Amino acid sequence: MDLIDFLKSYAGRFYNNDVNENAATLQKIEAAPQVQIKNLEPNVLGQYKGSTNTLNFPTNNPKPNTLAHETTHALDDQMRDFYLMYASIFPREQQTLEQKNYIDAYKKLRPEDTKLPLDKEDVYRTNASELRAFGVGNNAVPYNTGYALPHVDATMAQEFAILRALFNKTLK
Ligand SMILES: [Zn+2]
Numbered sequence: 001m002d003l004i005d006f007l008k009s010y011a012g013r014f015y016n017n018d019v020n021e022n023a024a025t026l027q028k029i030e031a032a033p034q035v036q037i038k039n040l041e042p043n044v045l046g047q048y049k050g051s052t053n054t055l056n057f058p059t060n061n062p063k064p065n066t067l068a069h070e071t072t073h074a075l076d077d078q079m080r081d082f083y084l085m086y087a088s089i090f091p092r093e094q095q096t097l098e099q100k101n102y103i104d105a106y107k108k109l110r111p112e113d114t115k116l117p118l119d120k121e122d123v124y125r126t127n128a129s130e131l132r133a134f135g136v137g138n139n140a141v142p143y144n145t146g147y148a149l150p151h152v153d154a155t156m157a158q159e160f161a162i163l164r165a166l167f168n169k170t171l172k
Contacts, residue, residue, distance in 0.1 A: 022071035048073035069137030
């Protein structure tokens with residue numbers, strides 16, 4: 001089933017604005033991932049596969065922060081593609097104001113350009129896009145013990161929410 005249908009059964013147990021905003025935005029661009037329940041490697045609670053646009057969970061009852069984390073990966077992937085398309089296909093003078101605002105914000109906030117130190121020994125920082133996914137995920141569940149100080153999660157979650165809002169404005 002796709003993410004929208006999956007959330008209909010899940011929403012009764014947990015409501016999270018980021019999960020719902022991620023899903024609604026993915027649906028708007030017709031990129032709602034398929035959700036599959038399947039065995040994953042031990043200790044892997046969820047997985048997003050960009051090549052097939054699939055969210056994999058080992059249970060139909062994933063933890064809320066895992067759901068927030070993986071849907072953030074799914075949307076982050078699509079938002080990067082749209083950023084590249086807007087920035088490369090259209091010359092600046094042909095971009096709408098909304099596209100310009102999104103492109104400019106994306107350049108400032110893109111994970112590849114994070115100024116935070118990346119640490120090969122720390123899963124939180126081995127891949128810059130994990131900063132966002134863990135930020136949104138850890139923010140979904142108060143006091144969840146994460147891999148970084150709480151203000152890092154809050155900052156990453158807020159940056160992603162801003163980008164998502166600016167992205168939505170380009171879709172009108
Ligand atoms: Zn991740």
